[in-house]
Amino acid sequence: MRKVVIHRAGGHDRLTLEDSPTPTPGPGQLRIEVAAIGVNYADCVIRMGLYASAKELVGWPITPGFEVAGRVAAVGEGVDWELGQEVLALSLFGGYASELVVPATQVFAVPAGLSLPEAAGLPTIFLTADYALHMLARPRAGERVLVHAAAGGVGSALVQMARDHGCEVVGVVGGAHKVEAARQLGCSRVIDRSREDLWAAARASAPEGYAAIFDANGVSTLRDSYRNLAPAGRLVVYGFHSMMPREGGRPNYAKLAWDFVRTPWFSAMDLVNRNRSVLGFNLSYMFHRADLLSEAMTRIVDGFKRGAWRMPAVTSYALDEVARAHADLESGRTVGKLVLLP
Numbered sequence: 503m504r505k506v507v508i509h510r511a512g513g514h515d516r517l518t519l520e521d522s523p524t525p526t527p528g529p530g531q532l533r534i535e536v537a538a539i540g541v542n543y544a545d546c547v548i549r550m551g552l553y554a555s556a557k558e559l560v561g562w563p564i565t566p567g568f569e570v571a572g573r574v575a576a577v578g579e580g581v582d583w584e585l586g587q588e589v590l591a592l593s594l595f596g597g598y599a600s601e602l603v604v605p606a607t608q609v610f611a612v613p614a615g616l617s618l619p620e621a622a623g624l625p626t627i628f629l630t631a632d633y634a635l636h637m638l639a640r641p642r643a644g645e646r647v648l649v650h651a652a653a654g655g656v657g658s659a660l661v662q663m664a665r666d667h668g669c670e671v672v673g674v675v676g677g678a679h680k681v682e683a684a685r686q687l688g689c690s691r692v693i694d695r696s697r698e699d700l701w702a703a704a705r706a707s708a709p710e711g712y713a714a715i716f717d718a719n720g721v722s723t724l725r726d727s728y729r730n731l732a733p734a735g736r737l738v739v740y741g742f743h744s745m746m747p748r749e750g751g752r753p754n755y756a757k758l759a760w761d762f763v764r765t766p767w768f769s770a771m772d773l774v775n776r777n778r779s780v781l782g783f784n785l786s787y788m789f790h791r792a793d794l795l796s797e798a799m800t801r802i803v804d805g806f807k808r809g810a811w812r813m814p815a816v817t818s819y820a821l822d823e824v825a826r827a828h829a830d831l832e833s834g835r836t837v838g839k840l841v842l843l844p
C-alpha cells in the first residue's frame with residue numbers, strides 16, 4: 503500500500519509518498535481499501551510541526567489524515583462489517599494511505615446518496631461543527647450567530663447546522679468568489695471582508711451582538727469576536743489559522759511569535775463582569791469518547807437523511823498531488839472541502 507509520510511517538519515516538499523506493507527486488522531479493527539481521503543487545514547499545521555496533539559501522540563515520522571472513505575477489505579475478530587461495504591471512518595492520524603486499519607468504533611456507513619469522495623470529507627467538518635454548536639455554543643432557535651470562514655470546510659458545516667437549528671446566520675468570507683457559496687449554504691447575510699469593513703458590517707447586522715461566534719482565525723479576529731458577543735454570548739475558538747503562512751508552506755517564526763504575543767488572554771473576572779463565555783476544543787483529543795462520536799455521527803447522518811444539510815463542494819486531487827492540495831488550502835482561496843484520491 504502507499505502512504506504519505508512526513509519525516510520532519512517543513513514545507514510541501516516534506517510530503518513523501520512511500521510504499522509500506524499492507525496492515526492486518528487486529529481484534530475490534532477493520533481494514534479499509536481507501537477510495538478518498540479528506541484534507542483538513544490541521545494536516546498542513548501537522549506538516550509544519552506546529553500541531554500539539556500530533557507531536558504528543560505520534561511524533562516523527564507521521565502520516566497525517568483524520569478521515570477516509572472506501573470499502574471494507576478485511577475484518578478483525580469481533581467485527582461484523584461485511585467485506586466490500588462502503589464506509590467512512592475517522593482516524594487519529596494515518597489517513598493519507600491507500601489501505602487503513604481503524605477501530606470499528608470509528609467506522610460508519612456512508613449516508614445514502616453520497617459519493618465516496620464526499621463521504622471522505624464529511625466526518626471532520628460536521629463533527630467539528632456539531633461539537634461547536636450543540637455541545638458548546640448551544641444557541642436557541644431565532645438567535646443570531648456569526649460564522650467566520652463560512653465557505654470553508656468547517657464553516658460550510660457550521661452554517662448549515664446553525665440554520666437547520668433555526669438560527670439566523672451571518673457568514674464572513676475572505677473573497678468575492680465565496681459569497682454565493684456561503685449564501686447558498688444558508689447565510690442570511692454574507693460579509694466579504696476583502697471588500698467591506700468586517701466589524702462595521704457585523705455590528706450593522708446585529709447591533710445587540712451575537713449569541714454565538716465561531717472563530718478559527720485566531721489573532722486576526724478573536725478580540726473583536728469577543729467584543730461583538732451579545733449579553734450571555736459564547737465565543738467558540740477552534741483554530742488559529744491566521745497565524746499561518748498563505749504561501750511558501752513554512753511558518754514565519756517571527757510572525758508566529760508576534761501573533762502568539764498578540765493573541766488575547768481572557769480574564770475570568772472580565773468574563774463574569776461582561777457576562778460572556780469563551781469556549782475551546784480540539785477534536786483530536788476526543789477520540790477516546792466513542793460514545794460522543796457515535797451520538798454526533800447519528801445526528802449528522804440524520805441531517806443528511808432529512809435533507810437538512812449537504813456536503814459542500816468537493817475538489818479532488820490525486821494522492822501524488824498532495825503538496826498542491828496543501829498549498830491550495832493554505833492559500834485561503836479554496837471553497838468547500840478538498841479530498842485526495844489514492
Ligand SMILES: NC(=O)c1ccc[n+]([C@@H]2O[C@H](COP(=O)([O-])OP(=O)(O)OC[C@H]3O[C@@H](n4cnc5c(N)ncnc54)[C@H](OP(=O)(O)O)[C@@H]3O)[C@@H](O)[C@H]2O)c1
Nearest residue numbers: 542543651654655656675676718740741743744784785834
Ligand atoms: N479544533 C478542532 O477540533 C478543529 C477541527 C477541524 C478544523 N479545525 C480548524 O478549523 C479551521 C478550518 O479548517 P478547514 O480544514 O475547514 O479549513 P477551511 O475553512 O476550508 O480553510 C481555511 C479558511 O480560513 C480562512 N483563513 C483566514 N486566515 C487564513 C490564513 N492565514 N491562511 C489560510 N486561511 C485563512 C480562509 O477563509 P476566508 O478567507 O473566507 O476567511 C480559508 O479558506 C482550521 O483553523 C482548522 O485547524 C479545528
